[in-house]
Every structure is written in C-alpha cells, then in structure tokens.
Amino acid sequence: MEDSETAAAYRRVVEHLRALHEPAFGRPQALREPHVTQDGGRAVVTGAVLDELTGLPRTAVYAAVAGELRAVSAGRGSARWARFSPDGGTLAFLADRREAGVFQLHLLRDKGFGEAVPAPEAPGSVEYLHWSPDGRRILLGVSGLGADRSSGEGSGSNNRRRTERPSWYPEVEDDATDDSAWRRLWVYTPATGTLTRLSPDGLNCWEAGWCGPDQVVAISSGEPGEDAWYTARLSLLDFDGQVRELLDSPVQLALPAGAPDGSRVAVIEAVCSDRGVVAGDLLLVDPATGVVRRIDTARTDVTQVQWLDADRLGYLGQRRLDSVAGIVDVPGGAAQEVFATELSCSGDAFYPTGAFTADGRVLTVRDSYSLPPQLVLTGESGDRVLASTAHPGTDYLLSVAGEAETVTWTAPDGLDIEGILCRPEAQGPFPLVVNVHGGPIWAFQNCWSMRYPWVPLLVAQGYAVLNPNPRGSGGRGQEFAARVVGDMGGADTHDYLSGIDTLVERGVADKDRVGLIGRSYGGFMSSWLVTQDSRFAAAVPISPVTDWYSQRFMSNIASWGDRFLDGDPETPGTLVHTRSPVLHASKVRTPCLNVAGALDRATPSGQAREFHQALRANGVPSALVIYPEEGHGVRAYPAQIDLLARVLRWFERYLPAP
Template identity: 25%
Template sequence: MKNRFSSAILFLLAISAPALAQESAQKTPRGITIDDFFQIRDVSQPEISPDGQWIAYAVRTRILKEDKNEQRLWMIATHGGEAIPMTAESVSSSHPSWSPDGKYLSFLSARDGGKSQVWLLDRRGGEAVRLTDTVQGVDDFEWSPDSTRLVLILRDPKPEDIEAAKNREKPAPATPPRPRTPPPLVIDRLQFKRDTVGYLDRRRAHLYEFNVSAKTTTQITSGDFDDSEPAWSPDGRLLAFSSNRTSDADANYKSHIWVVAADNADKGARLTQLTPDPGSDSAPAWSRDGKWIAYVTELDPHLFYYNTRHLAVVPATGGQPNVLTRAFDRSVRRLRFSSDSKYIYFTAEDDGMQNLCRIPVGGGEITRPIGGRLAVGTYSLSKDDSIAAQISTIDRPDEIFYLLNGAGEPTRLTKTNDGLFAELRLAHADYVHFKSKDGTNVAGYLYKPLDYTPGKKVPTLLNPHGGPVGQYAAAFYHLAQLYAANGYAVLLPNPRGSSGYGQKFCAAIYADWGNKDYQDDVAMVDYAVAQGIADPDRLGVGGWSYGGISTDFIIAQTQRFKAAISGAGVALIASFYGHDHYQRDYDIELGHPWDNKAVWDRISPFYRVASITTPTLFMGGDIDWNVPILGSEQMYEAMKTLGRTTELVVYPGEYHGFTIPTHIKDRMERFMAWYNHYVKGDSASARPPEQTATASKPVD
C-alpha cells in the first residue's frame, strides 16, 4: 500500500536514526520521573488487514503543554519495518477497522466540532472522507462481511441534536440567539446515573444498518432497552447482539444474546433470544462457518461481577448452550473463532497474568498461543490464524506483537516507546506468594527500589488495587516504577476479591469489605518486613477507587502506617445509595439499607474514623458518579473535626478516571510530596513545592 507520507517519514528516520542511537548510547540510564509518564505513548487496538500484510493500530499521546489527549492511527507491515501514520495530528481517531474487501481503513473521529462519525481512508491514497453523518454521533460500528453495509450503534437523539442538524442547513442569523436556560431534568428510571454520562434519560442505544453506497440508514432494533456488541453472521443476513430486555432492566443484570435479521424493517419486533435465563450473557462472536455463536456468560446472578465469566457456545440456530470453561474457573474476554471454526480464542486473567488462550469448540484442553508472565490486551486474527496482539510486560508498556500462523513466539513489531526506555533504568519486580492470617495463599508484585542493597530495610508503600474485582497483572505500571525510583519498595497485592484466582477467591469478600481483603493486604506488608525489605517504621498506604476504600479500612484497623492517600473512596455507604451509579449492585449484594442497616454500617469506614490517626490525603473528581467525591469529603470532614492531620484535594471536571494531563501530574506530585514528608520524614512540605506558596496554611 502506498502512503503519501511514508517516503518522507522513512527518509527522516533513516538520516536521524544513527544520530539518535549515538546520543542514546552516551546517556547514563536514569530512574523514571513524573514527566516521563507524559512521554509514554499508549499503543492499542491492533487490526490485521484482510490480506494479512498490515496491522493498523492506535497510539494515544498525553500533551501536557496543551492539557489534552490525542489518539492517532498508525500502520505497520506484518513482516516488520517502520510504522506509518494514517491519521492527522490535532484530531483524535479510534476504532481502526478494515473493510473485509481490504479497500478501506475505517475509524471513528469527531472532527470540525462535530459528533463522532465513521471515516474512511482509501488504501489507494487520498485524504480521510467522512462516511456517516448522524445527528447524534456514532457510538460504535462493524462492517458486514461483503463490505456493503455497516451496523451502527446509535443512541436516540436529543431534541437539541435534531434542531442543530436542521439549523446547519440554514444561513447563520445576523444576531446570534441568546443562550437558552437548560430545562429541568425529569427522572423516571430506577438506574438514573452513570459516570462520564451524568443523569440518564430514556434515550436508548439501538442497532442501525447503514448502506455504504446509498448512504442510507435503517433502524433495526428499538424499545426501552440498550442494545450493544453486534456481530454479523458470515452470510451477512443476521446480527447477534447483547441486550437486557427484561421489564426491570435497571434492577438486574439479565442481558442475553439475541439474533435479528440485518434487513429488519420492523425495528426489532421479531427477535430471537438465543441464550437462556438467568444470564448475564455478553460479547457474541460468530463462527466463520456460521454454525456457532460463542459468548461470555455468568452462571450465578447473585454474584454479578464476583462471578467467573465463562466461555459458552450455542448453535446459531438455537439449542442448548455448552459452557466450555467450567473447570478453568478464570474470567474470559474477547472471543474470536479460528479460521476453520474448530477453536475459540480468548484472553483470560490468571494468577497475575493475562494470556491469550484457545479451546476446541466442543471443549477440551486449553492451550496458550501467547502465554507467560505478561498481559495481552486487544488482539486480532487473520484468515490464516496469525495474531496481532497488544502486549505489555512488567518492564515495557503495550506494543504490537505478531504471531505468524498462531504458533511459536510472538515478534514485537512496534517500537513506540523505545527511545524513552533506552534512557531509563527500571526497578525489578518479583511475583511473590505469602500466607494471610487464616492461612489463605495470596500473591502480588513486589518492587524493590533502584540500587537496592540486599538486607537493607527501606521505606515501603502498599498500593491496593481498585475493583475490587480485578488484579495486578504482569503489565507496566508507571506509578510503581516512580515510587521505586524514589527509594521505595512497592507492594501490589492481589487479595481476596481479586479476579484471576477463581470464583471462590473473588467472592470471598461478598458483602464483607475490609475484612479478608484487609488481612491479605497487610499480610503482604508482613511478608516484606519478614524478608528484611520493608522498614516497619516507614510504611505508607494508598490507592484509588476500591483501593481508596481499602486504604480507609486499613488505616481504621491499624496505626502502623505513617501516611495514607485515599483516592475516590467511600465513607458512609448508605449515603451513596441513589447518589452514585451502583444502586443495582447495592440491592443485590447488600440489600436495601433500610432493611439491612447492620450490613451497610459494617462496611462503612466512616464509623471507624475515630480510630484513624494516620495523616491522610483524600482526593477525587468533582463530577465522579462512580465513587463520588462525597466519600472523600465525609472522611476529611470527620478527621478534621477530630483534629487529625488531613487534607482534601478536589479536581474540577474530572470523572472517576482522570483524563486532564495537568491534573494527573498534580496528583502524582502530591503523592510524592505526601509520602516523602510523612513516610521518609523529609523536611520538605507535604505539598508539592509550587503549591506550598499558595496554600492558605501549612498542612501540619
């Protein structure tokens, strides 16, 4: 494939590479810094072209100077070579997808101040061309097998979207209209909030068929339900998708796999439910011979996200599903069929790793085409079962790897972050095992500081992970490396509640937070002390989300930590009911707070705040509806009332996961200042230097 930028780029790389290599060789490797985080490029979304010759992928850049994020699409040959930029700078693009005939690389992008639309790049050359022009923007899309159609996921448009579309065709008024006061929000749903979205209304996401040549759109599904994850049948006649179409969808997780005709004109009046109750079922994938549909299923509705997510298959014409991974007891994701339809590929969390696995359609032995202590993210399969995969390791962020014919060892193709990492010296991390108080075997990652001398006791930070369902995997973690570069040992435990160790281990904290997971977290501290690594007089703890909740529970039960940082945590759990977006989860796991007050109170760190003497920094985003700032405010106010050392930092315009580069930098600077002051005992302020001068009064 020709690209008008490629010749110039290859020339510049050719003449600059020797000079860069010489300069890099002359530099002494150094420890990682806060600013290095903004030099790391996030590589993701590999997609192999239909001819198997190219891999398109996305690269995200955090631009600190302009305080924004950008994502560009790139392409690299499967036989290696230099990467070629496919989309322009200054605009973000995502979801690279090849048309099955190989003519186009398509993607989503919101350009010129418009909504997110599908764009096309012709492989024969030329600029990107907008394909769709929907008033509400495109949430997602998939190509039909014959490349003549797309299935779009569109949310019902707002009245103002329709009005704006009409006004585009009218001449601009001489006098701009006066801004209207927003109307009141009228809420009538049980589930009425979502982080990054805000208040929910009755506008729903449905499937639409888009004709590429005619540029016409036909609605396929409708109703007071959300439809997602569409997958085309190989003959292009049918679409499988996931949807919770129960009458009380806001109160349960009973999503199922449905099948509908792709040319359906009655907006979903004729649907076939393919999977049985109770659910929850998701992520359908069609076998290439059209005989099977694979999907992800949960077997115990009572456990919802504590469930192991199993791989199941069902005949495409209907019938009894077969759960293939019962004995495996590990959660699976990202299902893909082999070219001969005899195997199903998937990623699975397992023992602090995330591997690419494969199992026969009829069940049997699970093999790992890409295994080991690494983390496989998204991946793509070609027609000969070659694999393009996004892979991270403990010492490297994600890059794109290629595995020819799905056998042997994967080859790394991209070198996106090589220039930066050639300058860095990283801390060593060990995957260690230890026993909790009750004898339970637990594991986690232990980072020793740079220049660690065996037998020397060092300041140590415990960093509980979020979730609680999730795990620390064998992936690059900048924050752990940052702490280690500043002289700390770092503990990343996978306590009970974590995924990757089976359903019983995961569900052990069901309606019992801050108990067994607390025991497991502090057991890793005990292990590090016993190994002669952690200095018991210089310990810190901190985490975000459930990691913040864990931090609150930990410091309420022990005074051994010299400092704590609790990000996006909770306090009085009952006060979150109807305030965050977990109403459905609370009802299932805890019951109603007015019926089960004792359960709600037991898992509320707020009632233990009088026991906390650890200097604690509380943080959060002011528009976080996942774990609202309310929890941090309550804990801060209580500790302040008690006369304890504490501080609250609220970041404007931030959801649960921070995105604004300057806020991310500020947060890391505060992490370091707080720990250095209270754990190491440094004389410098517990606030970053540039913040100290403007502070209203000292922290101490």
C-alpha cells in the same frame, strides 16, 4: 499549591513527566485496540498521543510499516477502533473530526494511506464497529450524547454537549428517561451509502456483534442507566425488528460474538464490578435451541473472543498473572493454546486483548514493567515485533523506576495471594506503599508503569510499591472472583495485611513506614484499612466509597453496591452500615489525603468529603482535594500533575524515604 514544599514537589513531577513524555510528543506512547488482516499482511493499532502536558491524550490510528508506526490518516482530532474488512481492502475506523468527543464512522479504501471518507453521521457517538462476515455491512454501536460512561472509563456523562444556558440554570432530573441516554445499534451499507437503525425503542444495547450476515447478538437491557448493565441479557436481533432473548444469567454477560454462519454465539459470563472490565467463563450458545456449552480454557479467565471461521474460536485471557491466547475447536470443544506469557497483553486496556489471523496467529500489544509497549504478531514460529514505542523517554523511566518481581504469600485462612512488587534497585527495608487496584474484580499484571503513574514515580523516590491481587481479583477463576461478593472489606482486608507482614518479614518493607493508595475500590479499601489497623503512616484514597448508605442514593451504580455487599440500606446492622469507613472514623490514626472528581457519577465526591470531615472531627490529620473537571479518577493534565505532586508530598511528609 498550598505551600512551598508542595510547589517544589510539583516542579519535580513536571521534570519527571517531561523526561518521560517530551521525547515522544506527537508520537504514540500507549497502544490499544490492535487489529490485523486475515492474511496477517497488515496490522493497525490505536495510539495515545501527547502533544504537550495539557488535557487528555488524543488518539490516532497507526499502521505497522517497516518496523515503525505510521498514522493512516491525517485528519484532525482523535481516531480509534480501526477494523479491516474481511477481504482486507477497506479500513473502517472512528474519528471525532467534526466535534471533539463525538465519534463517527470513516472509511479508508484501496489498502492505502491518506484522507478517509466519512460515512453518514449516526445520531450520537459511535463507540465500536464490526464488519459483517460477508463484508457488505458495518454494525455500529451508537451511544447517545447523554449516556453514562462506565467507571472504568472515568464515569460522568458521555460527550454531553454544553448548551448556551445562563450560569444560574438548574440541573434537572425527572421521571422521564432522556432519549440521549440510550445506546442503540445502527447498520451502514457502504455500497449504497445508507444508514439504518436496527435496535427498537426500549432496548438499550451495551455491546453487540454479528451472528451470521443477517442477525446481530447484543448484551441488552430495558433501561439505559449504568446500573442496568449488571442485569443485562444476551439477545438476538434480526433485520425485521424482532428481538429474542437467548440467555439470562445470575451474574454478568459480555463480549457477544456470533459465528460467521450464525450457528453459534460465544459470550463471556463473569461476576463483574465494572462494565468493560470483564474476565470470565467462555460459553457457546446455540441460537436455535438455547442450549449452552461451557468451554474449558484451562483456568484462563477469557477477556476477548474472535471467530476465525464457523468451527474455530480464538480467545484471549488472563490466568493468574499470565496472558493467554488459544483457539477452540468448536465441534469438539477442545482448546489449544497459542501462547502463555508473563508479559502483559492488555496494551492500554484493562485485560488482555488482541486479534487473530485466519491461520491462527495473534496480534497483541505486549509490555512489562521493564518493556515499553510493543506491537507483536505471534504464531508457531514465535514472536515478530512489528513496532515498538521505545524512545529516550522510556529509557529515562527504565533508569529510575527500579525493578518488578512477582511475590506470593498466604492469607490467614490459607488462601495463596500474589502480586507485583516494584522496588528500587537497592537493599531494603524500604518505605512501602500498597497500591490497591479498583474493581474489586480486576487484576494487576506485570505491565508498563503498572498502569498507574504514581508507581514508577514513587519507586524513583525510594519507595517500594506492592500491587496485590487479593481474593476477588480476575485471572483466578470465577470462584476466586466471587469470594469478595457479599464480603467487601472482609476477608480481603487480611489479604493486604498479610502481604505487608510478609514483606516486613522478608526485609523488604519497613514496618513503621507503610502507606496506602488506591482508586475506586482501591479508594474504599484505602479508607477501610486505616479503620481496621493502626500500622499505616499515611493513606491516599482516590475516588473512594466511604459510606455505603449515602452511596446507595447518590451513585449511578447504586444497586451494584447492595449486591456486592448483600446488604439492605434500610436495615440497620447490615454490611451497608458496618463496612462503611466513615462510621469507623473514630478508630483512625492515619493521616489521609482524600481525592475525588467533582464530575464522578460512580463514586460521587461527597464520599471523599464525608470521610475527610469525619476524620477532622476525630482529630486525625486529613486533606480534601476535589478536582472540578475530573470524573472517576484524575486523568487530564495539569490536574494529574497536581495530584501526583500532592501524593508525593503526602507520603514524604508522613513516611519519608531515605
């Protein structure tokens, strides 16, 4: 802490976080990856658990039993991604019991609780598993320990082991591709205990699923680098080592899933800015002929698919701010919705996810700004809450975090824009902080804490926080999402500014006390907006891009920026140059707190440093904070406490609340 006021803010943040989390230490506080048996009799979910305000939360697998969440196995470390076998008799999940962060397959048989049996270790860390339709085999997606994480997961390398080398030893990169950088497919056969590699050398499999009992569909590329995902293709693999391309696309492909009889493949086609953050069109591909059908999901951007049987395909997705689930009658192509709700069904994930029973019920994690996460099974008879994470700490947050409401406004070109406004339960006008989401292709929903810890913290201190979904956001169809491609920092700039104008006109926001905060693309936009408009009293860009030219030669997703800007760094005057905030620093009058993680490979910390130094050279108040153990975003405690304290102090200094 540099000064006594920041130290005081740190103590206030600690008190806030303890009031929120301490009553549930040792219990699940955030939920994701729900799964359910085909008959709906048993449900499991991954829970994030804090034991103290240190490090990252661990995860554990919980079963819903008599209205409570009960850990299914008591092993040490973390566990996640639990999946029931087709007959419901065996639960498979991933756990890192032998080495922290390196997950391997474990099996819990006979429908019980207790100590799981480990399967043979795969060479790397298992990211996901899928049972074959006949229940005889388990497909494993295995990441090498040197593979990159996506920016949505925090960037940096995936579980890279620290070797015992002297402190002077250099970091080395050469032309050779590190074998530990690849993602490969393995198959485990429980009856024989054998583990067999499926994918051949030279094929990087980002994600995969079964296509009948004897083939696998995968999103694959010929290179393992994170940038290669953006041009990956849909491939079919068989157990003879043959690989056949099924589909190429000018945009991104994800979430492959084959029908139980192998007759069809479902895949999502979407314009995407981050691997793992996918919402788009539902396609059905005939693996025999390659014929593609596009399914009408009533303007829902699909975010997950699951085959119920060979003729019924379940899906979840986002439509504007709503979560939607439906079932496609595949022969006829018609989709019937199971539910559409204003509640978020994302859990602790980016977009709506869930699991279907054989009779079409849907298990989801539901929450809102005023509803702590619940595990809910939904069918024709309505919702059945299986378990809730509510506790005295969530009661505390509800008492201080104000209220959330949907707001809409019209951009200068006539496009309607919407967002979620979180505000104190008092009369405005309030000092307003605009919270810019990442991506740019992602979208806010009305969800618990808005997925950003600074939102309820700021509201509790008297600030209103606008969480906008500008053009380029998910949930509005691919045409809306693509409006940001080739124009980042263009028309979407005015989506934010017109939203602020609207809240000022409505008496919600004080025009002289408006601030910005955002991470990733939100960090870029927080840096960019202060170069385009002088109204902002303070800004906090986190993990930003501020110089698209240097980003092109330092990031692990370098060519993504070129595609989304439609610019060439070697050609002066393209958007790579004209949309770089650092080259407009002389226009800035806004004090900026620039934040980055030293381990960030997506938006390296030099981006924050460039903007900081450019601002200082132009006499603008600026601070630079680089966290040495953080990647893309600041996630672990106590670094997150420190960040929240600095954010709070920065806004209180330059746009104080009453």
